[in-house]
Amino acid sequence: MQGLGRSLYHLRVRNQDPTTLIGIVLVVLFGYLIAAPIFLLVTDAFVVQFADQGRAGQPMGELTWYYVERVFFSRISMDVFWRPLMHTALISVSAIAIALTVGVPLGWLMSRTDLPAKKWFSTALIVPYMLPSWTFALAWLTLFKNRTTGGSASWMESLGVTPPDWLAYGFLPITLILALHYTPFFILLFGNALRQFDSSLEDAARSIGAKRGTIARKIILPLMLPSLVSASTLIFAKCLGDFGVAYILGVPVGFDVLATSLFRAISTSQTGMSALLALTIVILGSVSIFIDMYLLRQARRFVVIGSKGSMNRTTALRGWRLPAFGFAMSIFLISAFIPLMALLLTTVMKVPGVFALSNFTLDYWIGTDVGTTALKQGILLTPEFWEVTWNTLWIVGSAALGAGFLGLLVGYVVARTEAKSVATFLRQVTFLPYLVPGIAFAAAYLSMFAVPRGPLPALYGTPIILVLAILADQMPFASRAGISGMMQLGRDPEDAARSVGAGFIRRLTSVVVPIQKGALVSGVMLPFISGIKGLSLVVVLAVPGTEVLTTYALRLVDYGYSQASNAVVLMICVIAFGGTMLVQRLTKSNLSDGLGNK
């Protein structure tokens, strides 16, 4: 009798609110949406696939080293893996070097000097990061492409000079574009670190007679090192997964990186190969991110975060004000203004790069007889464009809404549940996509949802797979926002609500959600912006019926309709930029706070 009473008691205590129950539902959900696809990716790489039974000499489903051998050691391994790996490494290292050279001085100018128009620059110089990286690849094509690819002539060609291949495609432009796109990492991370740096440390050094150069070398640099390392590893991880730039500028001349090699394996249905390639990218990405996390943890031991009295002293540039301004301005012009203007102008010019009044036209936007075979009217009059825009808005919109709310729920469960194992699992599983570059995550989704699984039919070709993939891909940010929001909130407001008689649902709707409104807005908006910009994930999963703006733009590039694709890209930029500014305004936050998030 007593034993029965006790079990009843524990049952009642456990079920006083459904937090743990919700936690278990979330565990199942994310096990299905995140852990299972990645697990399948791993197994796909090591068991014989249907198409390879003959070549592997083993029946389907058996464990095999066939793909390992093929990717790393076979005759084609040079083409599918080693050369792309080399290219990827070269590009990342060069891009990091360039971004460092440009970003560190800018970070210093922005945080510690009296640079003119500092506030304006603080937004202007970050613009490249707000926009999709491959936007700049398109701009590059607009300016420098040659007859290797079709479509209208580039500006340079119109000026009578044919750009050589090394300038138009491949290593040089890819590196430059990635470098400029990720320079904001250095500006923000290094700048923030400098801003938090306590000037009294400098004063202390000066008071015992250290020279400026010595102070910079012996005091400031060691303390700034973590931010530099962090920015570098983040850029490396991003370059590893960046698909669009290499696809647009590399593929025309057969210049492959890991991401494009993986894309080719996927598009030729080599499941086993693509799984192994994806896995390799995941491992490289994870290693770099773990190195970053480790170094940051190490750094926290000695980082002196500004105390209340910390001052950050402004260095007067004096005679260098103008040259410094010129430097910052030229970086803005090169990395944001010129590419965007080139894109914009192309869409209103009949022949690119010819500045005559008669050459300007609005036909590519609103014309009715452009004279091309497929896209006979301006982009704004093309029904397909509006279909795709609508697709994008509802697919990405529902994914972002889902991610935002699930993120808050994850935060709630992690902060509240007494089942520690549930909390730990949720925390880790929602972080997992962060380690997986979009293109590899897409490969994982193909492994999972290209065939019927359990009660679900095959989802490939439906918009649902896109919604789920984007949602899962955005979970690292959304759940982190939710968790930190709930941790900050603490239990008290909810306990207070309990004490006046509010039940679980009531507490959630009247107390938790309203208080977390800000976190929820950014938890929905930021995934939305990031989803609108995203290319690598959707390029694998979208089919003609479920196209979104990014894949549509890419298809237009493939067809050679540069004006139309540029117009689409500009629309994406407008949405991404406007959205980012809106979020910053709404949440009074700064982009740098969320840096390092996808």
Next chain:
Amino acid sequence: MSSISIRDVRKTYSKSAAPAVDRLNIEIPKSDFLCLLGPSGCGKTTTLRMIAGLEHPTEGKIVVGDRTVVSVDEGIYVPAEDRDMGLVFQNYALWPHMTVAENVEFGLKLRKVPKPERDRIINDTLEKLAIARYRDRLPSQLSGGQQQRVALARMLALKPDVILLDEPLSNLDAKLRLEMRAELKRIHAEMGATIVFVTHDQWEAMTLATTIAVMSEGELQQLGTPDDIYERPANRFVAEFVGNLPINIVELQDNSTNPLSAWVHGMLADIRLTAPAGSVGIRPEHVRLVPVETSPRPATVIDIVPTGGSWIVELSADGEKFFAITPEPPGVAPGEQVGLSVPHESLHIFDAAGSRIEAVLQQTTGGKS
């Protein structure tokens, strides 16, 4: 108005850790003003939260009025939201997105009180706590003292039988504390509710409570009136914890030559004890300073601290720190020698384990040494 009965309650957070609360038995009569007093980590807040239903005991039973709110053996557990108790948090826990009026209204809405009635109650309560003019402000626009009043108003509007307060005065400055203290006493007198409140501040406990429960390491040390607790501490922990200035403790060693110990032994010779004494506590206000020739116990004055109306004299007796409080200027200077004198009846005598020993004074010799 409800009594509260806590029976054999135990709470462990994990199987390996020591219990946060253990073997707790407290009977709180209705309309009592009980204070749970103890240092941080003693289990007082856990106890309060178990009464409120925000924590669940591992063992035991809690009965409020004639309603068992939790009983492990009988399988009874009433969740916090169904217990109808008033709760005020240390950091107030106002809902930041609701105005003052909305904070107060929330609980009334949940109880389906009709709108005109709600408005009347909100006005009355805010009026009573002198915060009516802030009714449309958000908590972030209020000072700490005002927030505290809103937290009280939110709780009082529901007219609970049982009021639970978690360190309600600890975030206020000295003047506000006095004000709120008076407010709490007034509320108690007016409503007659049973109040349980938690504090680590013995001054708060002494001045507010009708009953004090002193806790340490999860266990109840003593339950009694403020006077009881101060005058007749049940053990050394209570004696040392309660009192503005720490009580002087003299460890007794049997055959030692320690002069301080020998002096106290001498005093105990006149007293019949029910058990062997292990140590003795002497409150600073019971220590009298006498000319050094008239006392067997000399001490050196180290410092004199005037505290306005009384003087704290810090002494050194054979290397041990000793405190005395005098109601008049002590008339000695640092470095001088004085004699110590303590009336027998003001000795607190503890056995080797630290429990209080009742002493019977032998009238034959009497007097003071």
